[in-house]
Amino acid sequence: MRFAEGRVVGEHARRFTGDGVNIAPGRNIDPAGVDQRTREAMARGESRMFEAGFVAGGANYRADIFERAGDAWAITEVKSSKWPEKERDQQKKLDLHVPDVAIQRWVAAEAHVSVDQAQLMYLNRDCRHPDLSNLFTTVDVTGKTEPMVLALPAAVATMHAILREAEAPDVPVGEQCTDPEDCPFYDRCHEQLPPHHVSELYYAKKQAKKYEAEGKTMIADLTDAEAPNVAAKRQVRAVKSGTRIVESELAAALGQLKSPIVYFDFETVQLAVPRWPGCGPQDMVAVQFSAHREGFADNTHRYHLASRGGDPRPALIDAMVEACAGAASIVVYYEAFEKSRIKELAEWFPEREAELMDVHDRIVDLLPIVRDHVYDPEFHGSFSLKKVLPALVTDLGYADLNIREGGTATAGIYNLLFDESLDTAAQDALRADLLAYCERDTEAMVRLVGVLRDLA
Ligand code: SF4
CATH class of the missing domain: 3.30.420.10 (Ribonuclease H-like superfamily/Ribonuclease H)
Known part of the structure; x- marks a missing residue:
């Protein structure tokens, strides 16, 4: 469902942006082929491409929209989520999505292609059917990508080193599992926690982390007073009594x-x-x-x-x-x-x-x-x-x-x-x-x- 709607968003984003060449139509997404077709399109003088990308620096990417901007190029990453109203939520979105564009800029630089604009395109919460002319809103994130681009060589080297290991690294669960959003491996890593682990405490994520750090790993280790709300206090009593x-x-x-x-x-x-x-x-x-x-x-x-x-x-x-x-x-x-x-x-x-x-x-x-x-x-x-x-x-x-x-x-x-x-x-x-x-x-x-x- 998400892929299908993502494709619908992509089609609308292309119409919204204007004419261009699709570098990777259908499932034609082999990175080397995409790289070659992108370079051929650039050599032909194409000014706007969809799904263009490069392979360089031990990484590859495809940009949703890649278009000429003066002497350089601009990258736009299209998201299927709405641009939020509140500044705090907007910042969270950027924390989550700016790295996607930063790595695109870095790979382009490694491929000797100059990209000096980076944008994120979100769904516009003010748009109402049937008028889809304002379906998208664009956020310039060029400045925000710059420090990340500088940090990427070391980060990519670390990722490659991890990929060469035979076993996944043994990383304890922590804040990174839910912030900035739930990790797709959450269930796998957390399944191993025993029943009535302190992380089960009702509506008490922060307190649970604190108690865990103090060595109180099980709900049975807590007193009523330590539970932060009425339902959690009842939970402590029920778990301790087993009833x-x-x-x-x-x-x-x-x-x-x-x-x-x-x-x-x-x-x-x-x-x-x-x-x-x-x-x-x-x-x-x-x-x-x-x-x-x-x-x-x-x-x-x-x-x-x-x-x-x-x-x-x-x-x-x-x-x-x-x-x-x-x-x-x-x-x-x-x-x-x-x-x-x-x-x-x-x-x-x-x-x-x-x-x-x-x-x-x-x-x-x-x-x-x-x-x-x-x-x-x-x-x-x-x-x-x-x-x-x-x-x-x-x-x-x-x-x-x-x-x-x-x-x-x-x-x-x-x-x-x-x-x-x-x-x-x-x-x-x-x-x-x-x-x-x-x-x-x-x-x-x-x-x-x-x-x-x-x-x-
Ligand atoms: S749930 Fe995700 S972030 Fe948390 S330890 Fe497992 S893999 Fe890492």
């Missing part, structure tokens, strides 16, 4: 759930390049829901999943309003997600605002009811449904389904709506898998509330 803790206020908290109840869950698709009116880059759009009904004369399960072609939102709104009609409480797990999607729908379709906000205002969030009243050692510091369910509803999981978690569902929806290579049979199979997954999410909430009532 599930249930607060006496749970019954009162469950009183927020008024019958009849609809247990509700959205699935979304997130498109880098917006396809539907009013949508911006990377907006999450609800295209599927499951609704289990309890306490109605008709408790049939309701659901909706978009079909390919056209704007999926009006039909989803119709089906959602109908499925939630008459519910005193609409129960979700982590309300910020569902409420945000509904508010966005109301902004896109102001004529449906009253109906949508009527659904929005009946939402009750199950997550804080669990978080503030129950801790089972098997939660392992997380109150996500995927952690809470196996601990509290032991006979209901996702293992029997073809789609077992949200990321796969999102990618499945993307393929269902946009992958032209899927034949009818494959679409039908994917649709069935998606419906089964979303239905399991709301069934899980029904069963979870049953267990919570028993515990209360």
Whole structure:
């Protein structure tokens, strides 16, 4: 899904930039061939190239956009993420992405090609479909690449030395695993940590690091007072005693759930390049829901999943309003997600605002009811449904389904709506898998509330 959307972003970036030669069309990305075709294009006098690159200094790269700028060249790296609004977030983006352009400048210099401009191109958060003329925003990072370019010879030499080793270096886990973003090897390195390691402490990343440095590596090494929030204190008590803790206020908290109840869950698709009116880059759009009904004369399960072609939102709104009609409480797990999607729908379709906000205002969030009243050692510091369910509803999981978690569902929806290579049979199979997954999410909430009532 990310590759497919990345290709769509690339195509738009080329149109946005203007005519040029694609040096590496399709899968024609052999570095030596790219280097040769780039040099040939330069010799022909081409002024703009896409996917141009060089092999030099023991490294190689391809630049998304490589264009002449006076006597030298300019490199632009296109990103599929939005340029953030806040300065602090902008700085984080630059910390993450400037090295990508710095290494391109360095390899070009090693290849005796002068690059004196470096830019990053991001999706513009102000762009709204159907006007995609302002889809991109460009940030000049020439100055920021310069100190990195100077540091690269030593860094590249170190990387080569590591690559020549037979074994991966033995580096302890640390801040580098999550900063500036989660390392793709995170699970591999952290799996080896024992259960109830201090890093599992709820909402306490910084404190956990401090305690680990002090030699308190396990949650059982901590006192209540050392846990930084109420849920973490309950976690410490539960782990130390090896038992599930249930607060006496749970019954009162469950009183927020008024019958009849609809247990509700959205699935979304997130498109880098917006396809539907009013949508911006990377907006999450609800295209599927499951609704289990309890306490109605008709408790049939309701659901909706978009079909390919056209704007999926009006039909989803119709089906959602109908499925939630008459519910005193609409129960979700982590309300910020569902409420945000509904508010966005109301902004896109102001004529449906009253109906949508009527659904929005009946939402009750199950997550804080669990978080503030129950801790089972098997939660392992997380109150996500995927952690809470196996601990509290032991006979209901996702293992029997073809789609077992949200990321796969999102990618499945993307393929269902946009992958032209899927034949009818494959679409039908994917649709069935998606419906089964979303239905399991709301069934899980029904069963979870049953267990919570028993515990209360
Ligand atoms: S998770 Fe990534 S950054 Fe952390 S130690 Fe493992 S490989 Fe290194």
